[in-house]
Amino acid sequence: MLAAILLVGIALGCAVGEGVPVLERRAQDIEKGIMCPVCPGESIDQSQHPLAVQMRGIVSEKVEEGWTGKQIEAFFVERYGPSVLLDPPREGLSLMVWLAPPIGLALALGALFLVLRAMVRSPASAAEGAQGDVELSEAERDEYFRRIDAAIDDDRGEGTEETTGRSSNSGAGKAI
Numbered sequence: 001m002l003a004a005i006l007l008v009g010i011a012l013g014c015a016v017g018e019g020v021p022v023l024e025r026r027a028q029d030i031e032k033g034i035m036c037p038v039c040p041g042e043s044i045d046q047s048q049h050p051l052a053v054q055m056r057g058i059v060s061e062k063v064e065e066g067w068t069g070k071q072i073e074a075f076f077v078e079r080y081g082p083s084v085l086l087d088p089p090r091e092g093l094s095l096m097v098w099l100a101p102p103i104g105l106a107l108a109l110g111a112l113f114l115v116l117r118a119m120v121r122s123p124a125s126a127a128e129g130a131q132g133d134v135e136l137s138e139a140e141r142d143e144y145f146r147r148i149d150a151a152i153d154d155d156r157g158e159g160t161e162e163t164t165g166r167s168s169n170s171g172a173g174k175a176i
Contacts, residue, residue, distance in 0.1 A: 033086050034073065
């Protein structure tokens with residue numbers, strides 16, 4: 001029971017209070033989209049620099065005068081340039097900031113797909129490639145085995161056999 005009361009108390013304490021006036025909430029939302037010119041990457045809502053404090057005062061004044069969010073942003077862009085906005089405009093050359101990441105991701109995924117497809121071969125083509133399409137005649141096969149037997153005999157120090165066929169006792173019963 002005590003835990004439930006504490007939980008309800010915490011939930012009520014964390015809830016957004018209706019005590020914040022609508023104009024102040026609107027000003028805070030606008031301040032989150034305007035960057036402090038002195039503190040790179042930090043909105044005027046977060047910054048404690050005197051210029052950011054002054055800019056927050058201007059935003060509050062303009063909201064009280066009835067300016068829209070776009071008008072207030074345009075006011076600051078006119079004075080500080082488009083880099084004062086945390087979200088770059090979605091037009092002109094700045095449009096590339098919005099388009100480059102998804103295009104780059106699509107190209108990377110396409111390249112990954114092509115590379116993986118090239119690396120993975122179908123089982124039929126892999127079996128064909130492993131066979132090598134080389135067929136030995138019976139005479140070639142006998143010559144191959146004769147050379148292997150001769151090499152083995154040389155390693156054992158027994159000399160070479162000069163036979164045209166595969167010897168039947170090439171290693172059978174010999175001591176190693």
